[in-house]
Amino acid sequence: MGDPGAVLSALAVPVIVVDGSDDLIFVNPAAEQFLRASAATLSGTNLQDIIPQDSPLLSLTQNVRRHGNSMSEYGVEISTPRIGEHLVTIDGAPLGETDGSVVLTLQEYTTAGRLDRSLVHRDAARSVTAMAALMAHEVKNPLSGVRGAAQLLEQNASSEDQQLTRLIIEEADRICTLVDRMDVFSETPVIERGHVNIHEVLDHVVKVAKNGFARHVEIVENYDPSLPPVFGDRDQLVQVFLNLIKNGAEAAPEVDGEIVVTTAFQHGIRLAVPATDSRISLPLLVSVQDNGEGIPEDLRRHIFDPFVTTKAGGSGLGLALVAKLIGDHGGMIDVDSETRRTIFRVMLPVVREAE
Ligand SMILES: Nc1ncnc2c1ncn2[C@@H]1O[C@H](COP(=O)(O)OP(=O)(O)OP(=O)(O)O)[C@@H](O)[C@H]1O
Numbered sequence: 001m002g003d004p005g006a007v008l009s010a011l012a013v014p015v016i017v018v019d020g021s022d023d024l025i026f027v028n029p030a031a032e033q034f035l036r037a038s039a040a041t042l043s044g045t046n047l048q049d050i051i052p053q054d055s056p057l058l059s060l061t062q063n064v065r066r067h068g069n070s071m072s073e074y075g076v077e078i079s080t081p082r083i084g085e086h087l088v089t090i091d092g093a094p095l096g097e098t099d100g101s102v103v104l105t106l107q108e109y110t111t112a113g114r115l116d117r118s119l120v121h122r123d124a125a126r127s128v129t130a131m132a133a134l135m136a137h138e139v140k141n142p143l144s145g146v147r148g149a150a151q152l153l154e155q156n157a158s159s160e161d162q163q164l165t166r167l168i169i170e171e172a173d174r175i176c177t178l179v180d181r182m183d184v185f186s187e188t189p190v191i192e193r194g195h196v197n198i199h200e201v202l203d204h205v206v207k208v209a210k211n212g213f214a215r216h217v218e219i220v221e222n223y224d225p226s227l228p229p230v231f232g233d234r235d236q237l238v239q240v241f242l243n244l245i246k247n248g249a250e251a252a253p254e255v256d257g258e259i260v261v262t263t264a265f266q267h268g269i270r271l272a273v274p275a276t277d278s279r280i281s282l283p284l285l286v287s288v289q290d291n292g293e294g295i296p297e298d299l300r301r302h303i304f305d306p307f308v309t310t311k312a313g314g315s316g317l318g319l320a321l322v323a324k325l326i327g328d329h330g331g332m333i334d335v336d337s338e339t340r341r342t343i344f345r346v347m348l349p350v351v352r353e354a355e
Pocket residue numbers: 243247248251290292293294295296299303308309310311313314315316317318319320342
């Protein structure tokens with residue numbers, strides 16, 4: 001099955017192995033490049049001598065060692081004068097059973113495209129927020145004037161002209177509905193958090209889906225019954241998963257269409273809160289997978305932006321709303337897509353003891 005050493009050398013991702021006292025015992029060529037030093041120089045150096053003392057890289061390494069399981073941390077800044085500034089996702093895993101060695105892989109944001117994308121999603125949500133306020137003021141109010149005027153005209157118009165006034169009224173109504181849908185984006189996040197049983201949310205959504213838009217697809221529910229409650233807003237979570245399952249149903253083939261909804265508890269997923277030192281743990285994973293054609297490569301970066309749609313009657317607001325609501329919850333969403341296998345993964349915080 002090939003030479004593992006050669007594989008490690010070929011990997012573009014920096015791989016670093018430290019022993020039980022944080023001394024470097026292995027670096028692959030990508031790590032040499034990242035740390036700007038040769039393996040020979042690095043061998044035996046202590047991690048603490050090359051990375052700032054307070055770096056999450058060090059605490060993650062300790063935690064992996066202490067708990068004996070793998071952990072990831074997203075959005076970690078590693079900057080030193082020598083190696084420059086980097087924003088990375090760190091994955092750490094224990095190597096072997098007893099001696100405390102830990103394997104660390106560092107994915108830079110350019111390669112860790114998934115996180116890159118979820119951060120972009122937050123911006124997308126923010127830009128809709130401003131837009132929503134603008135739309136309500138500058139579009140909806142004048143529009144009701146336009147609608148009223150058309151109604152007045154309608155009264156004295158010939159039947160031919162009435163078709164036109166009807167058209168004005170109908171289109172005005174359509175635009176109003178669209179603006180109403182955008183209202184949810186408006187600034188004040190009215191999020192009423194409580195202990196939410198995510199399976200109750202999903203059961204409800206699946207029932208709605210099966211009786212409506214997802215009639216033609218098989219929905220497989222794959223739940224971990226031991227999951228703790230989410231710290232969230234039930235109705236908003238319903239909206240999130242309705243949108244994701246609706247997209248899945250629209251993407252799934254007419255024949256043998258399938259959506260798999262999975263819940264799981266994931267240890268060690270943490271997200272750095274931008275511009276602070278704190279990190280939130282996002283152990284709850286809900287994924288929605290469909291077997292449709294997948295998301296075209298060139299569209300993937302933009303699907304969370306508002307008004308991006310490939311559907312005839314689509315508004316392109318579904319995923320923008322999802323990104324906004326997940327963001328308000330302090331969670332994260334990302335997507336992997338290939339033909340017959342598109343997965344949206346939502347990571348959410350659980351209720352903490354004090355709450
Ligand atoms: N599961 C999926 N498989 C393939 N493409 C998807 C999937 N989910 C989303 N997309 C793509 O992303 C686009 C944006 O989705 P989004 O939910 O934001 O809007 P929409 O579904 O087009 O419209 P609306 O949600 O308002 O009905 C879709 O038009 C589609 O091209």
